[in-house]
Amino acid sequence: MNSNMILETDEICKHFGNIQAVNGVSLSVGHGEIYGLLGPNGSGKTTLIRLVIGLLRPTSGSVRLMGERVPNKAILAHVGYMTQASALYEELTVAENVTFFARMFGRYDPAWVKEAIELVDLHSRSRSLVRTLSGGLRQRTSLACTLAHKPRLLLLDEPTVGVDPLLRVTFWSYFRQLAESGVTLIVSSHVMDEAERCDRLGFLRQGKLLAEGSANELRRRAGSGTLEEAFLYFGSEKVAGGSQ
């Protein structure tokens, strides 16, 4: 394995009672990559992300973030995690929410907060209470909250769920901007057309990594025209682990 990787997981498994949420996943993601974690609902995407960040302890296997064994609180200062629902403090303003999380990460800089809010085009609403915001604005605030501490790794759990198509395009342009500035992004999704925008993809089903590669590679290997077909192909093959 390449020690240059920002994230490496080694055969991690997570069982909840009889349910095997994540089953022997080995991932490695390099710097400045956008890695798409693709799979239907309940395929283990959220569990995998929570394992990576150390919010869950794996039943077996191990995770390394920036070369350090997870769980490691100190490393979290360089990681941004956007949860599925836009988790924000309703009684606070946009800027207060962003500032709060930046401070909790221990990496508060007013300029960075401003930058994060500007990146998601919320400058005009930064003094608005989150309570008064629409779903799309909340989602953008939520993203800003994961950015203001300048993380090197961003874990975005279905960031575009409930986001209208226009904003989805905007979000992906933010992601690309971030990746170009050297941030690594891991984006989970169950929408195949988003997958096209990722540098590399991992197909996840029933806790197993079915296949890994760029969208084109995966399509070619499956001999199919669309990613949906490719997903079904790898799923029916019933082979676990990313066959390179």
Next chain:
Amino acid sequence: MNLGRVFTLSQRVMRQVLRDHRTVALLVFAPLLVLTLGAILFRAEPPAISLGVVNEDRGVQHPVVGTIALGERMRDELDRSGAFILIPLSREEVDDRLRESAVQGVVVIPPDFSANTLASRRVVLYLRLEGSNPTRSQAITAQVTRAAMVTLATLTLTGGSAKNSAQTGEDDTGLPVSVQTTYLFGGAEFDTLDFVAPVYVAFLAMFFVFLLACVAFLRERSQGTMERLAATPATRTEIVLGYMIGLGLFALVQVTVILFYTVWVLNVHYRGSLGLLLLVITLLAVVGVNLGILASAFARTEFQVIQFIPLVIIPQVLLGGTFWAVADMPAYLQPVAHLMPIYYANQALRDVMLKGWGLAEIWPNLAVLIGIAGALFILSAWMIRREVT
């Protein structure tokens, strides 16, 4: 109006309630618990009160019946009432025993008690009371007066001379029994409000901060920000401490307002240091915050938080010595009272407010309170860890 719709709606409401098993259980169980506690406390025979007796009576030689020792009769009468456990004392140790709560009151029977009573047909007694609990003071005074009455009545039977019965008296100044009462703490002007107010203030502080912490933490989890916090380098200890300081400050402001109102508007008697009062109440508020965080782990909705009131709050009010002195509770309930954090705060607050005691006297209660706060702190920090990983 469409009755079908009405019934469909009521069916849906019932179904929702029934799905929440805890609500159903509480609907039945909580009122029973609260009622039972109330019934026990209201019906409880107050346990015997420790009463010191200083009997210096020398008695009187009577030509017909021999020695008449009215002091002894008086003491027997107090004993027969069943209300007291009598403890013989000497005059010098009265205040010390009172201060250390070994006795709640002391009846002093003077040396010439028999002689004076026989001569004047009036009983004059001295009663020294601890005084911090007006209800108990009244109970003791009533029982002692009654015993003195009976003693005087037996005198009319044995001595036989005067026909003017003790019970009738002559006029209001010449009542046949005079119990001259003095107080170690407080005094005749202390009423039940004086007894209840200090702890009522503390209870309010704990109650609100408990609800505040419980709901705030619940929201933290339900809106997903707890998950987000867990993904920062912030430790569980930092989170709980942050809550404690943030909500504790509100409790402090609230308590200060209530305290000033109680003392200056409601004219509740107050001694001791205000700073010490605030310290005790702050500690109790810390307990409240941590209880709230702990309780929030067992609630899924804000409605379930409200359900903690009959389970967590009301028993503390009833059993923690807020309205009923713990010493007056049935013996089997008293150990339960000692499990309630509010009990220790109550003790300390009454000691400061009613007795004017300082840190030197109240530290044991403070120490227990700090211990409880510390234990709850560790527990609630552990609770967050459990739910995050």
